[in-house]
Amino acid sequence: MxxxxxxxxxxxxxxxxxxxxxxxxxxxxxxxxxxxxxxxxxxxxxxxxxxxxxxxxxxxxxxxxxxxxxxxxxxxxxxxxxxxxxxxxxxxxxxxxxxxxxxxxxxxxxxxxxxxxxxxxxxxxxxxxxxxxxxxxxxxxxxxxxxxxxxxxxxxxxxxxxDDLQGLEARLIGECAEMRRLRQQISHFARTDASVMIVGETGTGKEVVARALFDLSGRAGGPFVAVNCAALPETMVEAELFGHEAGAFTGAERSRAGRMEQADGGVLFLDEISAMPLSLQPKLLRVLQEREVDRLGGTRPVPIDIRVVSAVNVDPQASVAEGRLRQDLLYRLNAVEIRIPPLRERAGDARLLFDSFANRFAADYDCERPQLTGDDVTFLATHDWPGNVRELRNAAERFVLNAAMGAPSLRSLVVRDEARQGAAHGRLKDMMEAHERRVIADALARHGGRIAPVLIELDLPRRTLNEKMTRLGLSRGTVADDDKPASK
Missing domain, CATH: 3.40.50.2300 (Response regulator)
Known part of the structure; x- marks a missing residue:
């Protein structure tokens, strides 16, 4: 021995x-x-x-x-x-x-x-x-x-x-009960022409759902026209949506079909519909009821055949209560309401999504896909992912690209609290957005999610605050709920 x-x-x-x-x-x-x-x-x-x-x-x-x-x-x-x-x-x-x-x-x-x-x-x-x-x-x-x-x-x-995923499962990856139900809803409602409102936090994939509804419908051969209502300048929203005739306003040298006409025979996707100016919402309601558009400067209506799919990143009833969305327009838009769960509520799906993105980016950048460590796997499962699928996709891309530089942990790539640490890392734009988000979120929390006192404190127009909240992934409902004390 x-x-x-x-x-x-x-x-x-x-x-x-x-x-x-x-x-x-x-x-x-x-x-x-x-x-x-x-x-x-x-x-x-x-x-x-x-x-x-x-x-x-x-x-x-x-x-x-x-x-x-x-x-x-x-x-x-x-x-x-x-x-x-x-x-x-x-x-x-x-x-x-x-x-x-x-x-x-x-x-x-x-x-x-x-x-x-x-x-x-x-x-x-x-x-x-x-x-x-x-x-x-x-x-x-x-x-x-x-x-x-x-x-x-x-x-x-x-x-x-x-590799085994096909069709809708490959586009909306997830094995949790909520995602299975979401795919079933899309398959069912895609066959109808009913107006659909998609409700989901920023980054959950609302446009992906809208395009799936389009691709599985009888309108798939027509156009898919997407409009981000929060991104359009307020002075141009009406002309962009409804079109105009030559000479209708200064600079209108020729006639132009609006987005609603461009969607004729297909689907019009109105993203962040609650950011549309209240003054234009009655005109949109009339178009949806009459199925015809009046161009700016026009003398006769133009008939259109469209299906409208809209999206909001907060509870639509909260937008109505805040005076951002007309109740009668909501009734017209949400004949069907589809809710997308945030990533933090999709148990186990973060890993499956991350692997899908990492495989894709490794192929796109022609590099070897790095292996996840035990800590990476734990972080994927326990992190809240406030930016949802969009944030996870960005993390997967950075993970793949940084692997050749020493394979940093996924945790170190995602978790960066620069303001708290007093460090000046990253781009100035990123730091300014982080500071802006924190200021608005703190104001919302102080006022219990009520918009009016926030507008006064920050000295902002209503539309400007709406646009910033949309861009930064903030909602009065979420902030207010988070700020409530736990019941005793």
Missing amino acids: SDTSRDLDAVPAKAADREAARPPEHPLERPPVLIVDDDPAMRAGLRQWMRLAGFEPVEAVDAEQALTLLTPDFPGCLVTDVLLPGASGVDLLRKVKAIDAELPVVLLTGHGDVSMAVEAMHHGAADFIEKPFDPDVVAAVVRRSVEHRRLVLENRALTRRL
Whole structure:
């Protein structure tokens, strides 16, 4: 028996208390570790310690037997002696890498085998440990290798699931109950011509849903015209939507069809409809009722055939209560109301979405997609993602692009509180937007989400505040709810 074997035999005596205190584990919950060694005493010692460390040992006496126990989906790692009868541990390493290049192999070496082990590291060995060794060191190396293996297999499974997605599932990725219901709603309501209002926070994918409704409808052969009501200058909204005749106003040198006419035969998507000036909402209501448009300066109405899909990032009834949206227009727009859940309420979907984005960006930028660490996976699952899918997409792109510069953690890329730390990192535009968002959010919180006193405090016109809240992903309802004290 070797010295190392005697050391291993002595370990259980001091570790027995730990094993007795540990709750019993089902064998299937223990990751397998394939131990390859022709010394029965060494195998017995390693077997005993691996079980104490929470693994399920599997044994082989040589490379030939070990290879019969390995598959590309083997969920653990391999621990092998370098000196084996027949093929060596290094030979076994090469054959294992042919089965699966990412299956971790840990080599056990004697003093004279170190140079051979170093060479094996260049061939993809996960680590090597020199004899005699501390069993705790072996357990730590195996634990690290098994965790890496778990992440590799998890990534592969997710990739396979993404590859299997088709149609609407590929466009609106998610396995939670809310996303399944959302896809069912889209498939059902797409077949009708009813007006649809999409309600969802900034970044949840409202335009993606609108385009899915269009593509699955009988109007798919017509135009899809998207209008961001919050982004249009107030002086140009009417001309943009309804069109104008030549000479209708200064600079109108020729007639121009508005967005509503351009959508004839298709779908008009009115994003952030609650940001439309109140003065124009009655005219929009009339167009929807009569199905004809009066151009600015025109003498006769122009008939149109459109389906209207609108979107808001706050509760539409709250917009009505605040005086931003007419109640009668809301009744016309939300014959069907579809709500998109925020990412923080979509349990488990963040990982699936992140992998989809990361795979896409790795292909777009022709680079290798970096592996997620255990901390990255935990962060994906626990972060609130206030910017929703849009923020997650940006994080995936930055994660892929930064991998070649030292693979920073996902947490470090996403979590940046520059103002609190007093640091001046990033672009001036980003810092100004962060400061602006904080000022408006604090004012909303101080006034319980009431808009009127915020307008007075910040000395802003109503439309300007609406545009800023839309751009910064703020809503009076969200802020007010967050500011309420917990009920006792």
